[in-house]
């Protein structure tokens with residue numbers, strides 16, 4: 001018997017768990033008992049038991065053995081809570097990796113904040129939080145940086161802990177205790193105004209459930225992974241975001257300090273100086289190990305690698321083309337819809353690649369020898385340098401009022417375009433003569 005009420009929505013034929021990436025048909029999904037007597041799941045001792053139901057209410061909710069009406073679902077393999085949206089939308093897994101201190105947590109905070117505010121206005125896409133409990137840490141960071149009532153106070157986003165908020169302990173079958181990364185889950189679906197929106201179809205086939213994984217950077221230092229803390233999500237993801245931090249790279253340090261009048265104080269810190277090409281190499285190695293169909297050593301990893309030059313505010317002086325963030329990669333069309341200008345984005349990528357080539361050629365080499373498709377995108381979570389803490393010189397603080405994120409949503413727009421081109425359309429760049437008296441003889445770019 002099918003253990004879900006399927007009348008309201010079409011279910012996917014196969015569901016992928018965002019915690020352990022186990023694939024299963026929807027009728028194997030477990031329910032989480034709601035009755036207070038049913039505590040202590042064998043795999044998650046602090047939580048209520050999981051079960052395969054035989055009784056349902058007329059609304060389609062499962063009834064547990066003590067008569068409790070249940071609402072929440074769980075994965076049959078790891079027993080963690082499975083947001084219902086995974087049964088309905090195809091997932092887009094995106095993992096973020098990079099050396100410790102490269103700016104992952106701040107980038108993730110700024111990216112999700114910018115997506116919350118610009119996907120709807122620019123692209124008529126609904127961006128909804130689908131796992132409020134898991135996303136709550138990010139919510140605290142949003143408040144700190146972007147919605148802070150004390151906008152003059154110096155703040156810092158706490159360093160990601162190896163265990164804790166981003167990892168969930170599970171006693172797997174067979175007794176092994178593992179820490180699974182906690183995904184951030186959002187749905188992205190066409191809304192009124194989007195060319196693919198159809199009010200008669202509540203489940204738009206273009207909708208995606210976005211699962212993002214932040215990681216403590218230590219995991220990506222060679223040898224940093226343990227079997228109890230897998231990062232298989234790198235292999236499951238079709239898009240991987242590698243953050244390169246110019247402030248910890250020796251040649252960038254020398255070049256910026258020689259050229260900039262007031263270099264970012266991070267160029268002078270001495271605690272975080274990781275060889276970033278090795279972090280990238282380690283990431284590529286893990287992906288190869290975890291891929292379902294093994295690759296020959298000579299084969300490149302399929303899918304996208306997006307190399308993000310994080311903290312780009314700190315090194316933009318080294319770039320041949322100035323003011324890269326002003327390049328209009330998102331363009332509004334006369335009908336109010338927006339498109340991504342892929343050509344402009346690729347031109348920016350070439351400029352950033354040129355800058356990396358001059359100072360950190362080993363990173364380009366590692367990226368392009370391991371991955372089939374690589375693009376280089378500059379981002380800045382703050383839009384400016386933070387301030388060094390007087391008492392703790394390896395801590396850097398920022399005032400919320402000074403935060404002006406630059407381009408942090410662009411990598412995700414690019415990722416969405418790659419997996420679902422109709423969700424984020426691209427503009428064709430054409431030069432057309434615009435008719436009309438006042439425009440006679442003038443060229444205008446059209447979308």
Ligand SMILES: Nc1nc2c(ncn2[C@@H]2O[C@H](COP(=O)(O)OP(=O)(O)O)[C@@H](O)[C@H]2O)c(=O)[nH]1
Pocket residue numbers: 098099100101102103104105106107157158159160217264310311312313314379380381382383384385386395396397
């Ligand atoms: N100049 C500059 N510094 C940044 C930016 N984003 C983060 N940082 C600094 O980089 C440090 C490490 O950032 P964090 O996000 O904690 O890195 P993680 O360890 O990779 O998660 C922080 O102390 C920030 O002050 C940025 O956009 N520009």
Ligand SMILES: [Mg+2]
Pocket residue numbers: 104105106159160215216217
């Ligand atoms: Mg972090």
Ligand SMILES: [Zn+2]
Pocket residue numbers: 017018019020021022075076077078079080
């Ligand atoms: Zn699972």
